[in-house]
Amino acid sequence: MQYWFEGLLIYMSYLMSIGNTVNPGCECVIYQSNGGSTGRFTSPNFPQYYPRDANCILYTFIGDVKELVEITFLQFDMKKATSNNICTDFLRLFLYLDGPGINEHDRHSAELCGVLNSTQKKYYSSDRALILELHADGLPGNFTGFQGRYQFLDKENLSRKELENRQSMLINSPKHEQFVISGTKMHGTQCTYYFDSNNTKSGRLFSPFYPQNYQAMSKCQYHFQAKKGDKVKIFFQNIQLYHTGGSCRYSHDAIVVYNGRDRSADVIGHYCDIQNQVELTSTGRNLFIEFYSDDKNEAQGFAASYTFVGSSIHRSVTTQPKAEPINDLSVSVGVTYQPRPTHPEFNCNKEINSQIHANGTIQSPFHPSPYSAGVTCTYTFTGVGRERVQLKFVHMDLFFNGGNPTEPLDCAGSDSIKVTIPLSGKVVELGVYCGKKLPPVLMSAGTKMTVQFHSESSSKGMTTGFKAVYSFVNNFGISTGxxxxxxxxxxxxxxxxxxxxxxxxxxxxxxxxxxxxxxxxxxxxxxxxxxxxxxxxxxxxxxxxxxxxxxxxxxxxxxxxxxxxxxxxxxxxxxxxxxxxxxxxxxxxxxxxxxxxxxxxxxxxxxxxxxxGTDNPITPVNNGEVNPGTMHRYDGPSSGSGQRLSTSSLIICLLTLAFLAHKVNH
Incomplete structure (x- = not known):
């Protein structure tokens, strides 16, 4: 313990210098080792209901230099995850820490909610510190929280092999049968699996030891082969990999998805960090997934499901097999008013698949004639591989009830178009548009996009609606290189x-x-x-x-x-x-x-x-208007309007730690 006080002060100075905590309002509960000590920890008010306004409570476990932290949950009762597998009340675990503090750069290793039977019970820190972070969503609910036991373990008396054996026993217990991989493991390999549609139509795959942390130096391969004409659909429910920020191509722990048999095929997915509910579909019968990690900072890994999907659809011969990006910025203007046709119905709900139509148009009912009041139309786009949906509006004339339709500020009470995409396990709005102003050209983050047109019952029946051009593109709309x-x-x-x-x-x-x-x-x-x-x-x-x-x-x-x-x-x-x-x-x-x-x-x-080069001196750049009205210069990173987070709570926590450590040391 003789260097603990000095080390803590250095660490506190470092955290104060970066000035960014996880949450400026976090409260701290501290458990410090006293030579292999053990004890209990609980949520607030346990066994009574924990407070619904528990915004941020940090449970900080700090061992001696040669110790690890072991925690075991004895009881666990928190609000269950939503249907999208998202925890709104949660307990986050930080297992890979270099010191007794966290900031916005530290990624949690696991996020727990629900009940004890669905929760991993035992966890270990990678070093001397472990932190739990408790949050409640503030909505009504009666949940008792958790009770657990902590123990500080001597590293020298607990070898790495013993730790792996403990984890292996947990994974192989009957309660973890749900994490069995559905494919056939290749003999003599660490984690190479084959999945054939002749053997199974759907199943699951996981990183090694899931839901425990994957091993260091993991190298896993997952090979999928559908029958001729079919495709492979992969759905990652959970991805939790250790990542220090920046590009995934620089990450030492990553998942790479190839649109074919092996690494020679096109890459259609590259994942690191933490993501939820990612879906990919191959363009052909083969798909190959590679997972790898380095020799440190293991995390939980990934859980995914797969389905071999039949191909009963064929691309129309009248469409382009490879769509080009939408570069034509012309606008459809001067549409002549025509009386609305007397069709009794107009079915405007459409599912558009890139395998049938690589590009085309969508429009409001009866366009260019006026549309009806009280109509809702939904257009759903689905691509495959690395395709992205690109959408460009060429005509916009919707009933607007809020002032100047050429510069609409609020679409409430007016006819509107809402564009959404699935992203990180949620449905995210790209925008809601109304009036006569053309929306910007939009692109999906993945292979899916939904456009919903809605007209109010108060619509006057004099506006001509909208028309948009869609295209499934493989080049992200980048036309050079x-x-x-x-x-x-x-x-x-x-x-x-x-x-x-x-x-x-x-x-x-x-x-x-x-x-x-x-x-x-x-x-x-x-x-x-x-x-x-x-x-x-x-x-x-x-x-x-x-x-x-x-x-x-x-x-x-x-x-x-x-x-x-x-x-x-x-x-x-x-x-x-x-x-x-x-x-x-x-x-x-x-x-x-x-x-x-x-x-x-x-x-x-x-x-x-x-x-x-020496034979081609640089040519002065033409600083004329590249795009009239939008020519800019970039003078350097913008200072922006963001504010750094307060460090008051962290300083209080660390001063408390310093006091305790100094007291023990003397």
Whole structure:
């Protein structure tokens, strides 16, 4: 214990310097080791109901230098997860900590809710500290919470093999039979499985030892083969991988999904970090999943289900087999009013599958004639592989009851169009649009999108509705560069083919899709360097760090193939008028990464690139208007309007820890 007090003060100074806690209102309950001590911990008021306003309570367990923490739940009764498998009351577990504190960068290892029978009972820390974080949603409910036992274990007396044996016993117990993989394991492999539609039509797959943490240095392969003409649908209910932020391509723990037999096929999914309810469908009969981890910081892993789906549909020969992005920005204007046809009904609920129609149009009932009052139409789009749904409105004339229809501020009480996508286990609105103003060009984050048109009963019957063009695209609406099959959204630019050119964020000039990562790889020759300039830059984020803690989308740069370059800061925020000096590489290779999260979207960027060498001096960029009325300069990361979180609660907790440690030490 002699170095504990000094170490804690150093750690407290570090946390105060970054100034970001998980929640500024967190309360702390501290359990400190006294040489292998043990005891009980409970939720507030246990065994009575825990308070519904328990916003953030941290249970912090701190062992000596050579100790681990073991916790065992004896009773557990919290609000059950929703039908979408989302916990609104939850207890989060932080098992992989370097010290007795957490901030916004620390990812939880598990999130528990429900009852004891559905909950893993025993957990171990990877080091001397373990933290539980309790939250309640504030809504009515009567739940007793939890009671558990903690114990500080001596690392020297508890080998890694013994820990793995304990976990293995838990996984192989009858209560965990639900986590058996449905496929056939290849003899002599760690976790290579084969799934054939001749043996089973559906089933489950998991990371090793799920729901316990996966092992270090895991290398797993899952091979799927459907019968000819069928496809493979994968649904990840839960993904929890250790990730330190930034690009998934740099992550040491990841899941990669290939649209074929092996790694030579196109990548259609690349996942790290924490995600819920992700669905993918192959374009053919084969699908291959690879899961890998490094030698540290294991997490829970993933749980998924699969289904071999029949292909009773065939693409129409009159449609294009490969859809091109929507680049035509023309607007349908001057529509002549025509009396509404006297059709008794108009069935406007449509399910649009990319395998039948790769592109086409949707429109309001009877367009270009007026539509009826009190109508609701739903258009559901479903793609496969890496396809994304791109939607561009070319006509908009809806009954508006709130003022100027060309600049609608509020769609309440007016006819409207709502566009939604499934994202992170929720249905997320991309926007609600009304009046006469054309919505921006939209793109789905995955293979699905829903458009719902609704007219009020008070509609006057004089407006002509809407018309929109849809397209299932494989290139994210990026029209330059050569698409690279090694990633979901990767494009290559070679100086031998084009010495200069342009590139954009996905779906530009529309809103970029959420939860999307695109890589732009520039390959020069000899002593060439790459120069990049952003005449248009509008990426949602808060500078100067543009990190995950501020929920920032960002653009990053690197001179390296497999890691982010720390000397080149990320860019995010809004740009301003003027001229921006170009960003330069150190050598002939350069990587630009665009990454958006699942919270916001924005216009994105338009960029110039040029390979500069001794025989091709850089050409001045034309700073004329690329897009009239939207020309910008990017002067650096925006300061934004975000505020850092308060550190008061963390300081109080750590001062308490310091006092306890100092008392024990003396």
């Amino acid at each position: 050569e698409r690279d099959s090694r990633g979901v959204c990767v494009f290559n630019y070679y100086s031998q083919r084009e010495s200069h050119g342009t590139f954009t964020s996905p779906n530009y000039p529309g809103l970029y899709p959420r939860n999307t990562e695109c890589h732009y790889l520039f390959y020069g020759k000899g002593k060439e360097t790459v120069h990049i300039q952003f005449p248009v830059f509008q990426v949602e984020g808060i500078g100067p760090r543009c990190d995950e803690g501020t929920h920032s989308d960002y653009v990053s740069f690197s001179n390296f193939a497999d890691s982010e370059d720390r000397k080149l800061h990320r860019l995010c925020g809004a740009s301003s008028e003027g001229k921006k000096e170009s960003i330069e590489s150190d050598g002939p290779f350069f990587r630009v990464v665009f990454k958006s999260n699942d919270v916001y979207d924005d216009e994105g960027f338009f960029a110039y690139y040029q390979f500069k």
